[in-house]
Amino acid sequence: MLRIPCPHCGERDETEFHYGGEAGVDYPADPSALADDAWAAYLFLRANPRGWFRERWFHGSGCRLWFALERHTVTDEIRSA
Amino acid sequence: MADVTGVLDLRRSPLADTAFGVTSPGLSLDELPFRSLVEVRSPEPPTAPGLVWRLGPAWWLVDDSPTTEPALEVPLADEVRAANPGCPVVDVSAQRTTIVVTGEHATRLLAHGCAIDLTVLPVGEAVQGDLAGAQVVIGRTADELRIYVRPAFARHLAAWLTDAALPYT
Numbered sequence: 001m002l003r004i005p006c007p008h009c010g011e012r013d014e015t016e017f018h019y020g021g022e023a024g025v026d027y028p029a030d031p032s033a034l035a036d037d038a039w040a041a042y043l044f045l046r047a048n049p050r051g052w053f054r055e056r057w058f059h060g061s062g063c064r065l066w067f068a069l070e071r072h073t074v075t076d077e078i079r080s081a
Numbered sequence: 082m083a084d085v086t087g088v089l090d091l092r093r094s095p096l097a098d099t100a101f102g103v104t105s106p107g108l109s110l111d112e113l114p115f116r117s118l119v120e121v122r123s124p125e126p127p128t129a130p131g132l133v134w135r136l137g138p139a140w141w142l143v144d145d146s147p148t149t150e151p152a153l154e155v156p157l158a159d160e161v162r163a164a165n166p167g168c169p170v171v172d173v174s175a176q177r178t179t180i181v182v183t184g185e186h187a188t189r190l191l192a193h194g195c196a197i198d199l200t201v202l203p204v205g206e207a208v209q210g211d212l213a214g215a216q217v218v219i220g221r222t223a224d225e226l227r228i229y230v231r232p233a234f235a236r237h238l239a240a241w242l243t244d245a246a247l248p249y250t
Contacts, residue, residue, distance in 0.1 A: 008137055008138055009137070009208065009209070009210070012196065012197070012210060013196045013211070015211065016210055016211055060216075061209060061210050061211045061216045062137065062208075062209045062210055063136070063137030063138065063140070063209065064137060064140075065137060065138065
């Protein structure tokens, strides 16, 4: 079980959280102007690094807020982002 | 206006039929039904009677005595609304029921099902998290722990608490 440091509640068990995928993927400013491949890239393409990965988590059982952290995808080390 | 005398007597608390309750020298458990609960969104602690718990950033829960008159909304909501202009105030009394845990073994008991270290929880503060699989708010007053649990999980939590309390009774 991961122990995840919520910036508002402190360190908690992974089971209190929901995973939100890669962080920093912003909604396009003008989605209707995007070509199909750019829209598909926004929807479906994500980094899948072997190493440090900046990702979003939702503390559903606690403060019910989204936040971002960095996790090492091999060792599961976690550091704040 | 329709006669509403006795309407409050028709309410059933989530643990009404479960004979829930533990009384022993080192530990006691009891349900406090029908508390007036109000949620407030405000960056600053709201002005309110009763207990004010911080649930998260700009998120507060006010806990006060049960209403004595039948009403669509607990009077506490209007009271808090008037005292905190501009802050959203919502009556959430039916959203949770309250379980009070007192005694020297209170934090030990909850530690069996809760990964949050409640021994360092200061008086007047609350945490939200999972207790025995149920999402709860746990607040500490000067002499007790208050667990706020959703009605759908209340019977499960009561059964779990009763079982977990066996070594301490």
